[in-house]
């Protein structure tokens with residue numbers, strides 16, 4: 010820790026120096042301040058969420074009202090609307106693909122981790138900034154570059170990538186197979202490589218910062234669960250995304266340089282291709298080796314955020330802090346060894362399938378532990394329904410509802426029937442999509458005052474929550490029935506099959522619910538942008554929370570704390586401690602000032618507190 | 634359509650109005666001090682938690698019961714009975730967990746709303762509880778997983794020797810089927826031999842290929858094991874026969890398979906469902922391009938005798954496309970004609 014301190018001292022110097030000559034460009038655009046970068050990620054994420062959301066409305070229209078004419082969309086989509094006023098089936102697939110890609114990578118990975126890891130890590134561990142502000146800046150700008158490439162791909166003549174967000178070859182490898190596999194796919198691949206570079210740069214920074222730049226007293230067992238979640242998320246990303254790079258590179262070779270990594274025995278477009286010896290299944294293994302950890306990359310930060318918010322607003326310590334960390338670690342490790350549960354019916358060796366069934370069921374246990382711990386945290390709490398709290402409770406509900414359906418899909422014998430039906434769509438939209446989205450929104454409501462120094466309007470927040478919560482359940486819960494009935498996903502229309510000729514009513518209902526849910530998001534957007542400029546001024550610690558960020562000035566400058574960084578003396582969850590004056594004791598309050606509420610071992614540790622002071626020997630208590 | 638536009642427009646306008654209304658109140662709030670808990674809205678949200686729980690609970694239970702026949706697909710295979718039993722066992726177990734935890738979540742939220750007079754209960758950890766809810770789910774999941782693995786093991790076991798072997802090949806955007814013919818052996822193929830007529834790329838230098846036939850629709854015998862040999866020739870497709878609880882990807886360059894026993898003829902299923910037009914179908918469940926949603930294959934399950942009769946009436950592909958005889962090596966040509974049942978003087 011001593012080294013970290015020296016660093017910080019330099020940093021202040023640095024910061025001061027910069028502040029004097031900061032131009033608009035270095036302050037708001039090429040900024041190295043983690044707070045600004047966080048906001049850049051957030052705004053870009055919101056933009057993409059809007060795009061992805063609108064796309065889903067387009068294909069929901071097709072599914073809910075297949076008879077309707079979409080002539081009125083011609084001004085926007087031009088030739089993608091057919092003569093008869095319908096969506097072109099390939100355009101439908103393009104929309105589905107881009108929706109998935111955007112939501113999973115650009116919104117729920119970059120928008121969520123990028124925003125909150127950046128914003129919260131230095132503020133909650135007590136650091137001036139990230140370990141490398143420059144790499145952090147690069148991280149955003151690679152994401153921006155990736156966004157630009159992906160965005161342009163929406164407008165090219167052959168359309169964007171269309172083979173599903175999982176881009177299985179040979180479909181994605183052969184431009185003859187569909188028009189989206191031409192230039193659109195190339196751009197998708199390029200955008201993803203930039204995206205991965207961005208994620209790597211960010212991840213390395215998050216991990217380094219958390220390990221090296223914690224303030225005095227901030228041991229690992231005093232870290233807020235948000236930070237634990239960000240640490241493990243970054244680790245996951247760092248270990249799994251490179252595999253996607255490999256998969257993508259091989260695909261690029263197959264597409265452009267005539268190699269046969271994924272291609273073999275193909276006859277398409279009236280000719281037999283020369284490729285032989287490749288395996289399309291190899292791609293799936295590589296893809297899901299990232300793909301499964303990716304779903305946890307998406308959910309872990311959301312779980313970290315809600316742990317923090319639920320504890321604060323229940324006015325209770327999070328139940329089982331160590332168990333929460335333990336289950337986060339268990340999930341992280343296990344998520345590397347379950348990937349093939351996405352591939353039960355690819356024809357892989359059934360014995361291998363059995364192994365993945367077992368491992369998949371093991372990962373359900375730590376997930377269950379988390380849920381029970383949330384419930385116990387609420388039990389006998391003193392619950393304040395801030396908008397952030399509502400969204401966190403909603404997240405827990407989604408996590409349960411979507412988690413139990415995982416137990417159907419993880420059982421290979423059942424997955425035979427359910428794979429690639431709407432049951433899977435229901436499962437992952439609830440457990441991942443909606444839950445992580447709620448985590449992100451909860452985070453925005455909760456930390457908005459720290460980000461912008463103003464409050465968002467709570468009542469609009471309530472309306473936003475209830476419309477979204479009911480809306481999302483109405484969209485995705487009915488999909489379970491449709492899935493059990495066997496309806497395959499990524500179908501443009503169901504009229505070709507007798508077996509799938511029902512449920513027009515339910516599909517229409519889903520579409521209407523989707524529109525309502527989307528409308529609710531405009532309330533949020535209004536609230537967000539309005540409050541940035543006109544919201545009520547935030548007090549110092551609006552949620553009466555324990556974590557360090559609330560000790561920083563309401564509008565922190567680059568460097569976060571004007572003077573010395575506060576020292577940490579306790580864990581972040583001393584809420585409603587018996588005997589305490591208030592129902593919260595921030596992390597920077599020493600035990601020597603709270604003799605009325607100290608537990609016996611805490612009273613003892615007062616002796617050590619003196620040593621923590623600046624010029625004394627720094628006690629490194631990271632070992633616990 | 635116009636209606637929908639109106640609905641959407643209406644919602645948007647409403648949104649804007651709400652927003653505008655709030656603008657004014659925001660300004661008035663702007664001066665108020667603020668970390669106090671707003672009691673009335675806290676009470677409203679707490680009550681809504683309970684209302685949501687009750688209403689959504691009732692709707693879900695009512696809908697699940699009243700529309701059971703819509704989403705529960707009729708079943709027509711032996712292993713499907715095992716799958717279905719496992720499905721409903723899992724439903725019972727997870728349904729219980731689902732209801733219990735969601736009820737606790739919303740009930741606690743309602744019950745323990747903020748009250749200035751009260752303090753939350755300081756309860757940071759309890760190892761007994763943690764162990765309890767690690768071990769109990771672990772045991773329950775173990776039970777589920779073992780019945781699941783047994784089923785999986787049986788379903789994916791080797792097909793019985795006497796299975797009817799039928800090949801299904803996916804291509805953009807249809808299925809093609811091939812039966813082995815009189816010799817009960819599927820002939821070799823080579824994807825380089827594929828052309829507009831020879832969809833499968835049959836290699837007629839292999840005598841087993843001479844009598845293979847390729848009907849438009851799939852016929853299966855009731856009560857006999859059937860082995861699907863599955864492949865694709867362009868991109869990945871997936872054979873999905875929902876009534877047989879069967880799914881297997883069709884992968885170019887990597888043949889796959891799936892065996893099962895159909896248990897009900899099409900006629901029997903028509904009687905059972907009361908739908909005279911009922912038909913078994915195979916759909917594609919791996920996105921494969923613009924026609925993905927049109928890849929339908931009609932399946933007919935016959936009584937074994939009818940099935941044999943139907944089979945006997947099918948003409949080998951070679952007989953239907955005698956032009957391909959010229960591609961067969963001279964010395965084999967006669968043999969091929971005999972195998973394909975082409976009368977020798979025709980030529």
Ligand code: HEM
Pocket residue numbers: 175304305307308350351369370372373376411412413414415416418419420424427428429433436437440441442
């Ligand atoms: C109880 C734990 C869980 C289990 C046992 C489980 C199991 C599964 C299985 C077996 C599949 C493959 C289904 C198929 O394609 O046939 C699947 C799909 C999926 N799961 Fe889960 N899951 C669990 C939790 C989660 C969580 C927490 C997330 C994300 C945060 C998640 C996200 C997804 C996604 C995104 C897919 C679909 C990917 C696609 O095909 O496009 N799951 N899950």
Ligand SMILES: [Cu+2]
Pocket residue numbers: 300301304347348350351
């Ligand atoms: Cu997975």
Ligand SMILES: [Cu+2]
Pocket residue numbers: 869870871917918919920921922924925926928
């Ligand atoms: Cu398909």
